[in-house]
Amino acid sequence: MSExxxxxxxxxxxxxxxxxxxxxxxxxxxxxxDIFQSLDLEGVSKLEFxxxxxxxxxxxxxxxxxxxxxVYSRFAVPDNEANWLLDLQLAGGMFYADLSSLYAGECxxxxxxxxxxxxxxxxxxxxxxxxxxxxxxxxxxxKKQAIEWCMLLIxxxxxxxxDDLLFALFEExxxxxxTLYKRIVSYKLEDTLWNKLSDKFRYNRERGVKNLIIVxxxxxLQRYFGSAELAGDALLFMSKWKDSSRHSETFxxxxxxxxxxxxxxxxxxxxxxxxxxxxxxxxxxxxxxxTTLQSxxxxxxxxxxxxxxxxxxxxxxxxxxxxxxxxxxxLEACRMLDEVRKSDFSVTSPTGAFQTxxxxxxxxxxxxxxxxQQVAQAENASMLGLITEQIQNVYSNSYLLVLNNNWQSLxxxxxxxxISGITPQTSFYxxxxxxxxxxxxxxxxxxxxxxxxESMVELDGMIAxxxxxxxxxxxxxxxxxxxxxxxGMAALLPHQMLSYENDNDIVFADGVSTQGTDQRxxxxxxxxxxxxxxxxxxxxxxxxxxxxxFFKDFNVIYIYSNVxxxxxxxxxxxxxxxxxxxxxxxxxxRMVKHIGNxxxxxxxxxxxxxxxxxxxxxxxSDFADFKPMGDIFKxxxxxxxxxxxxxxxxxxxxxxxxxxxKPGVMLQTAKSISRIKVQGAGSRFVHGGSSLQExxxxxxxxxxxxxxxxxxxxxxxxGGASRITSNQHTVSFYQTEPMSEKVKARSLRMGFYDDKxxxxxxxxxxxxxxMATESVLREKKHTFTxxxxxxxxxxxxxxxRLEELITGSDQYKLYKMASYRISILFSAEF
Numbered sequence: 001m002s003e004x005x006x007x008x009x010x011x012x013x014x015x016x017x018x019x020x021x022x023x024x025x026x027x028x029x030x031x032x033x034d035i036f037q038s039l040d041l042e043g044v045s046k047l048e049f050x051x052x053x054x055x056x057x058x059x060x061x062x063x064x065x066x067x068x069x070x071v072y073s074r075f076a077v078p079d080n081e082a083n084w085l086l087d088l089q090l091a092g093g094m095f096y097a098d099l100s101s102l103y104a105g106e107c108x109x110x111x112x113x114x115x116x117x118x119x120x121x122x123x124x125x126x127x128x129x130x131x132x133x134x135x136x137x138x139x140x141x142x143k144k145q146a147i148e149w150c151m152l153l154i155x156x157x158x159x160x161x162x163d164d165l166l167f168a169l170f171e172e173x174x175x176x177x178x179t180l181y182k183r184i185v186s187y188k189l190e191d192t193l194w195n196k197l198s199d200k201f202r203y204n205r206e207r208g209v210k211n212l213i214i215v216x217x218x219x220x221l222q223r224y225f226g227s228a229e230l231a232g233d234a235l236l237f238m239s240k241w242k243d244s245s246r247h248s249e250t251f252x253x254x255x256x257x258x259x260x261x262x263x264x265x266x267x268x269x270x271x272x273x274x275x276x277x278x279x280x281x282x283x284x285x286x287x288x289x290x291t292t293l294q295s296x297x298x299x300x301x302x303x304x305x306x307x308x309x310x311x312x313x314x315x316x317x318x319x320x321x322x323x324x325x326x327x328x329x330x331l332e333a334c335r336m337l338d339e340v341r342k343s344d345f346s347v348t349s350p351t352g353a354f355q356t357x358x359x360x361x362x363x364x365x366x367x368x369x370x371x372x373q374q375v376a377q378a379e380n381a382s383m384l385g386l387i388t389e390q391i392q393n394v395y396s397n398s399y400l401l402v403l404n405n406n407w408q409s410l411x412x413x414x415x416x417x418x419i420s421g422i423t424p425q426t427s428f429y430x431x432x433x434x435x436x437x438x439x440x441x442x443x444x445x446x447x448x449x450x451x452x453x454e455s456m457v458e459l460d461g462m463i464a465x466x467x468x469x470x471x472x473x474x475x476x477x478x479x480x481x482x483x484x485x486x487x488g489m490a491a492l493l494p495h496q497m498l499s500y501e502n503d504n505d506i507v508f509a510d511g512v513s514t515q516g517t518d519q520r521x522x523x524x525x526x527x528x529x530x531x532x533x534x535x536x537x538x539x540x541x542x543x544x545x546x547x548x549x550f551f552k553d554f555n556v557i558y559i560y561s562n563v564x565x566x567x568x569x570x571x572x573x574x575x576x577x578x579x580x581x582x583x584x585x586x587x588x589x590r591m592v593k594h595i596g597n598x599x600x601x602x603x604x605x606x607x608x609x610x611x612x613x614x615x616x617x618x619x620x621s622d623f624a625d626f627k628p629m630g631d632i633f634k635x636x637x638x639x640x641x642x643x644x645x646x647x648x649x650x651x652x653x654x655x656x657x658x659x660x661x662k663p664g665v666m667l668q669t670a671k672s673i674s675r676i677k678v679q680g681a682g683s684r685f686v687h688g689g690s691s692l693q694e695x696x697x698x699x700x701x702x703x704x705x706x707x708x709x710x711x712x713x714x715x716x717x718x719g720g721a722s723r724i725t726s727n728q729h730t731v732s733f734y735q736t737e738p739m740s741e742k743v744k745a746r747s748l749r750m751g752f753y754d755d756k757x758x759x760x761x762x763x764x765x766x767x768x769x770x771m772a773t774e775s776v777l778r779e780k781k782h783t784f785t786x787x788x789x790x791x792x793x794x795x796x797x798x799x800x801r802l803e804e805l806i807t808g809s810d811q812y813k814l815y816k817m818a819s820y821r822i823s824i825l826f827s828a829e830f
Contacts, residue, residue: 022092030074053084201234286323329374336367449565456698464741482639488608494527499662505634568685624650638688745769
C-alpha cells in the first residue's frame with residue numbers, strides 16, 4: 001500500500017483519539033494487519049482482541065484507566081450478546097480502513113451514515129479542501145440533513161445561512177455563469193437545496209436558479225396586493241436582499257432585468273397609483289408615479305398635499321434615486337402652479353405690494369428656481385417637456401408680467417424712490433451695523449452679489465440647521481434703483497451722500513470711490529477706523545488661526561461674494577444662474593462656519609440687488625420699444641445713466657435726487673420686466689430695474705452660541721396589543737415633535753428579535769421627518785412579517801428593537817426597545 005494511504009490511516013486514527021480514549025478496529029480477514037503492526041501512534045498502546053476480552057478489559061479499565069488504546073481484531077464485529085467488550089466499544093470509537101470510512105472518520109461523520117453521506121456524494125469527498133472544511137464544521141453528532149446542508153454551504157463557499165447561499169447563486173447567475181450550481185449537481189446536493197427551499201420558502205416550482213429568482217420577485221410584488229405565492233420567510237429574504245449593502249447591486253440588476261422580461265410596468269399601470277406607492281420591488285413604479293403626476297399637473301387635477309405625500313412615500317424607498325430629480329421637478333412644478341393659481345396679484349399700495357411679495361409671492365420665484373434646478377439633473381428630461389412649457393408660460397405671463405405690470409403702475413406714481421414703512425438700502429449701515437459698533441461687538445457682514453430674497457429664505461433654513469447657529473430673517477430693505485452692483489454695494493457702506501462723478505457709473509460715497517475692496521475699506525474706515533473689506537476668496541484662504549490673528553484689529557468686517565452675478569451677467573453662462581445660486585448658498589454656509597471657527601459670533605448677510613430671470617428664449621415683444629438717447633455714460637438691459645436723456649413710454653425717467661442720490665444726473669429704468677435692446681448683452685438674466693424681484697433686498701442676522709442646540713425628533717412605540725397573535729403584526733410609531741431647523745429627522749431600523757438575539761421578522765428602516773404640527777399626522781405604521789418558525793416561541797417574550805446608525809460607521813446602536821409576547825396557536829401558512 002502507498003505511503004499516502006498509510007498516512008491517511010494514521011491521520012484518521014489521530015483524529016479519533018482526539019475524541020476517544022479507546023478505539024476498536026475490526027479487520028475481518030486481517031487484510032490490514034501489517035499496517036496495524038507498523039503503526040506508531042504517540043501515547044497509544046496497541047492491543048489485539050482474540051478471545052482475551054477479560055485481560056484486555058482489565059488492562060484498559062483497571063490497570064491503566066487513563067491510557068489510550070487501539071484494539072485490533074482480525075475478525076468481524078461480534079454480536080452484541082457475545083461481545084464482552086460492548087460497553088467499552090459503545091463508549092469508544094470505531095475505525096474502518098476502507099476509503100469511504102476514512103473519509104467519514106476524517107470529517108467526523110458517524111459510521112452508520114457513511115454509506116448515505118460519503119458514498120452518496122462521492123465527488124464531494126474526493127476534494128481534500130471539502131473534507132477539511134467539513135471536518136471543521138462537524139462535531140460527530142449531526143444528522144444526515146444537517147451534514148448535507150454543511151456540505152452544500154461548503155460547495156458554494158458560503159458561511160452558515162440559506163440567504164448567503166442564495167446571494168452567491170444569484171450573483172453568479174447575474175454574471176451568466178453556473179459554476180456553483182453545476183458543482184451542487186455534480187456533488188448530488190441539488191435535492192438538499194430544493195428541499196430546503198420547499199421547507200423554508202414553500203417553493204415547489206421548476207428547479208433552476210433564474211426560475212427561483214423570478215418566483216421570488218413575483219411573490220414580493222404580490223404581497224403588496226394582499227397575497228403571495230411563497231411563505232413569509234421568502235418575503236423576509238427579499239426584504240433582507242433589498243436592504244443588504246453587499247448584495248443590493250445584484251438585487252438592482254435582477255429587478256431591472258425582470259421588470260423588462262415580465263413587462264411589469266404594463267401590469268402595474270392597471271392599478272390605481274395610490275395602491276402601488278409603497279412598492280419597492282421595481283424601479284418602474286417611480287416612472288408610473290411620474291407619468292401620473294405629469295398628467296395631473298397638466299390638467300390641474302391634483303392637490304399639492306397629495307403630490308407631496310406621493311413623493312414623500314417614494315422618497316424613502318429603494319430606486320427613488322433613479323428618478324429623484326424628475327419626481328422633485330414635478331413636485332416643484334405642482335407647488336409653483338398652485339401658488340400662482342391661489343394668488344391675487346392686484347396691488348393697491350407700494351407698501352402692501354412690497355410686504356405681500358416677501359410674505360407670499362416670493363415662493364413662486366423660489367419654486368421656479370427649484371424646478372429648473374431639478375430639470376437640469378432630471379433622469380428623463382423629455383418627460384418634463386410639456387411641464388416646462390407650462391411652467392415657463394405661467395411664470396412669465398400669469399405671474400411675472402402681471403405682478404410687475406401692476407407694481408409698475410404704483411412705481412409710476414412715485415415722485416421719489418421710497419416706500420412708507422420700508423427701510424431703504426442706504427440705511428443699512430446705520431440700522432444694522434452701527435448698533436454692533438455702539439455695543440463694542442465685532443460684526444461680520446457678508447454681501448452676496450445678486451442674492452434674491454427667495455434665495456435668502458432658503459439660506460436662512462440652511463444656517464438655522466447648523467449646530468450652535470441661530471438666525472433671524474429681517475424685514476427686507478428697499479433696494480436702490482438702478483438695481484445694479486455699483487450702486488447697491490455703495491448703498492451698504494456708511495455715507496451721507498452717494499453720487500456719480502466723472503460721467504461714468506462708478507458710485508462715490510461722500511466723494512470717495514466705492515469700486516473695489518480697497519476703496520470700500522477706505523469708506524468704511526472713514527466712519528469707523530477698525531473696519532476692513534475683503535473678498536470671500538481671501539477670507540476663505542485663511543486658516544482659522546490666521547484669521548483670528550488678522551481680525552484682532554478689526555470689529556467691522558465686510559466680506560464680498562460674487563458667484564451668482566458672475567454667472568448671470570455673462571451671456572454664455574447666464575443659463576447656469578440657478579445652479580450658481582445653489583453654489584452660492586453652499587459658499588455662504590462655508591463662510592458662516594469659517595466665521596464661527598474664527599470666534600465670530602455676530603453676522604449679517606445681505607445683497608446689493610436681486611434679479612429677473614426667465615429660463616426661456618425671449619420674444620421680440622419682451623424688449624422695450626425704446627432707444628436710449630442723450631448724453632449717455634451707462635446703458636444696460638434695464639437702465640440708462642446720463643444727462644439730457646430723452647424720455648420714452650417704455651422707461652421711467654428719474655432725476656438722481658429722486659433716488660436719494662446727489663443731484664445732477666438723469667436715470668431711466670425699464671418698466672415692469674421689459675428689456676432695453678443692448679448689443680451683445682444677455683437677456684434672460686437681468687437687473688437694474690424696479691421689479692419686486694430686483695428691489696426686495698434681504699437681510700439675515702446670524703448669531704453663534706457656545707452651546708449645542710441641535711436635537712433629533714423623539715420616537716415612541718404607541719401602546720396597544722403587546723401580544724403577537726399571528727405571523728403579521730402592525731406597530732404604530734409616534735414622532736413626538738415636528739421636525740424643524742434645530743430638531744432634525746431621525747432614521748431608525750426596526751425588527752423583532754428572540755431572547756437569543758436572533759432576528760425573527762423583517763427589518764425595516766423608517767425615516768421620521770414630519771413637520772406637521774398636528775400630532776395625528778406624525779404617526780407611522782409598519783406591518784412586520786415574522787418567520788414561519790415564530791410559533792415555536794409561543795408564550796415567550798420577544799423584543800422590538802429600534803436602532804439607529806452610528807455616524808461614520810455601518811454599525812447600529814439601540815435607540816429604544818419594547819417587549820411583546822408570542823401567542824400564536826399554530827404556524828399559519830403565509
